[in-house]
Amino acid sequence: MPAKVRDVLKALVDITGGRVVICTEDLFSGRNPFVVMKSSNIPGKSVMEIPGLVFGDLEAKVNKIAVVMTLTESCIELAAATGVDLIVAHHPVADAANSGGVTLKNYLGLYGISIIELHEAFHGLHPGISYIHGHRAFRVDIKYGGIPGNILYVGKVLEGIKTLGDILDRLNKMMDMEREMKFSECERILYGCSDISDSVTAVQGEILVGTPETRVSTVLHIFPHTGFTPEHLEMAKKEHPEADTVLATISRSRKDSDLVAKAKELGLSFICGNCHSMEIFENGLPLAYAIKSYLPEDIKIVIFREKITSIPVEHIGSSSIKEYAAYIAENYLIRKRGDEG
Numbered sequence: 105m106p107a108k109v110r111d112v113l114k115a116l117v118d119i120t121g122g123r124v125v126i127c128t129e130d131l132f133s134g135r136n137p138f139v140v141m142k143s144s145n146i147p148g149k150s151v152m153e154i155p156g157l158v159f160g161d162l163e164a165k166v167n168k169i170a171v172v173m174t175l176t177e178s179c180i181e182l183a184a185a186t187g188v189d190l191i192v193a194h195h196p197v198a199d200a201a202n203s204g205g206v207t208l209k210n211y212l213g214l215y216g217i218s219i220i221e222l223h224e225a226f227h228g229l230h231p232g233i234s235y236i237h238g239h240r241a242f243r244v245d246i247k248y249g250g251i252p253g254n255i256l257y258v259g260k261v262l263e264g265i266k267t268l269g270d271i272l273d274r275l276n277k278m279m280d281m282e283r284e285m286k287f288s289e290c291e292r293i294l295y296g297c298s299d300i301s302d303s304v305t306a307v308q309g310e311i312l313v314g315t316p317e318t319r320v321s322t323v324l325h326i327f328p329h330t331g332f333t334p335e336h337l338e339m340a341k342k343e344h345p346e347a348d349t350v351l352a353t354i355s356r357s358r359k360d361s362d363l364v365a366k367a368k369e370l371g372l373s374f375i376c377g378n379c380h381s382m383e384i385f386e387n388g389l390p391l392a393y394a395i396k397s398y399l400p401e402d403i404k405i406v407i408f409r410e411k412i413t414s415i416p417v418e419h420i421g422s423s424s425i426k427e428y429a430a431y432i433a434e435n436y437l438i439r440k441r442g443d444e445g
């Protein structure tokens with residue numbers, strides 16, 4: 105028996121404790137704090153996050169659901185080709201940006217696919233990121249230093265975690281890194297190129313200050329892309345003198361950054377954990393399991409994995425497409441000296 109989009113939305117209302125938008129008044133009333141504008145103040149490039157149904161019909165039937173992190177035209181094509189009728193995207197969705205340069209309405213309408221998004225309204229519902237990295241947070245501050253979105257967790261390591269090496273081992277096991285590395289190697293062999301990297305294996309856990317044997321007990325867990333500064337680190341160390349390690353996840357700091365220098369100065373180890381490419385495991389997979397538990401057994405749920413591959417331009421494509429690219433560039437794109445004006 106198929107479910108309806110309405111059933112999935114109801115499930116998400118329950119999962120999030122009522123954070124989901126269910127009527128249009130919620131968008132403009134200011135009552136739902138998870139309806140937020142994301143803006144760098146670049147004209148025309150902001151987006152409003154709408155936790156809930158972004159496109160589609162509440163009464164539409166759902167047989168197969170795809171959970172994705174970021175919607176792209178590749179996701180839309182894959183969904184249409186494999187019978188997915190509802191996509192649940194974690195990151196906010198905007199016209200054209202997430203639908204191959206055309207409107208969501210035209211593209212999704214063509215294939216009869218509905219879209220639900222669930223971003224900030226999903227954050228903070230579970231302690232997954234700490235757990236994956238081997239600690240339990242006893243303090244969670246989502247506006248450290250008074251800056252909204254600047255997140256600091258302070259945690260004690262879980263049983264069995266004694267060193268920085270233990271954190272890396274745990275992470276590699278949970279992220280199935282051995283298999284991912286084999287997979288990457290296959291790609292290099294098939295292309296006959298050793299200079300191929302991908303977003304899953306190129307950004308693994310890494311110790312920036314310390315060694316695999318360095319002891320760890322109290323962790324300052326930060327997310328550098330949310331605006332955490334060396335001054336914040338100094339403040340956090342003062343508030344938690346027992347802290348011995350900085351753990352950076354989702355994004356990371358460069359080895360020669362001021363933040364890493366500050367950690368060294370304060371006598372703290374510095375370890376980078378999972379990057380954003382792995383968020384599908386941290387948030388997408390638990391969300392998929394939760395949705396599944398609310399729906400009839402025969403509703404299929406799939407995960408659309410993001411894996412971006414970097415290939416030197418000389419190595420990508422068949423010989424005929426390489427010839428094509430060279431021909432088009434030469435004859436249509438490259439302006440010869442003397443052609444101008």
Ligand SMILES: [Fe+2]
Nearest residue numbers: 194227383387
């Ligand atoms: Fe997220």
Ligand SMILES: [Fe+2]
Nearest residue numbers: 194195380383
């Ligand atoms: Fe994210």
